[in-house]
Amino acid sequence: MSRAVVTPLRRPERSTSARQPARPRKTVALGNATAPNSLAARVFLLAYDPERGRLTARSKLGKVLRAAVLVDLQLNGHIEDEDGRARVTTRSRSAGSHAAGLRSAGSGSASAPVDPVVAGVLEELRAVGPRRWRHWIDRRAGVTIRQVRDELARAHLIKVEPYRVLGLFPAARITLRHPLVRRHILQSARDTLRPSRLVSRVDLRDAAVVVLASTADLRTVVTKEQRTRHKDRLAQLAVRVGPVVPALKKSLQSQASSAGG
Helix, strand or coil: CCCCCCCCCCCCCCCCCHHCCCCCCCCCCEEEEEECCCHHHHHHHHHHHHCCEECCCCCHHHHHHHHHHHHHHHHHEEEEEEEEEEEHHHHHHHHHHHCHHHHHHHCCCCCCCCHHHHHHHHHHHHHHHHHEHHHHCCCCCHHHHHHHHHHHCCCCCEEEEEECCCCCEEEEEEECCCCCHHHHHHHHCCCCCCCCCCCCHHHHHHHHHHHHHHCCCCCCCCCCCHHCCCCHHHHHEEEEEEEEHHHHHHHHHHHHHHHHH
């Protein structure tokens, strides 16, 4: 009698994904929305308090957004520190000579900013020349708030509804269209404070968000307790972010002194 031959079942091969090298960070899609790349846009969303349904720290927000734009420009190679002043780099000047909206062709030149708010500040720096970092933080703060807000509205991340306070004074009511986007940005920023993550390996854009927010005491991002508990780590992250942070701190201190005096 012939005997049946039993073929042993093959075990599924173990995934080797854990051994694959880390992939470059990608833009995260959240539902039918995408988290903005602009640091100023991220800070604006985080300054919004979902529980109260309004922006917080309005008196400081313009300066923080200007600081965020400067960090954006610095991280992308458009500006650099020169003896305590923000100076447009040679690479960025080369990129600026191209037609608006086009990226520079040379491999050694910085690509033109896509975000119109960031591009506008870069043009300011080109037109005026090197100035102290604080000069650029103090400049056109109110205008920058409106510009960032309008860009977020165009991206359908917020809804802006005009109304009048007491029926007289014009104002704008802001509503988040995609709360999950804000939640994702907040989590990425707060993750930089985890002691298990090396300061030298933290993503600088996430670090910039949490450091700028902490410097301005935006408690929708960093609570008072978190600032105290992570004081040393925040100081280390601030060093990595660069000269914009101490300039923002001095600007806010001067504003507080003026208001108090």
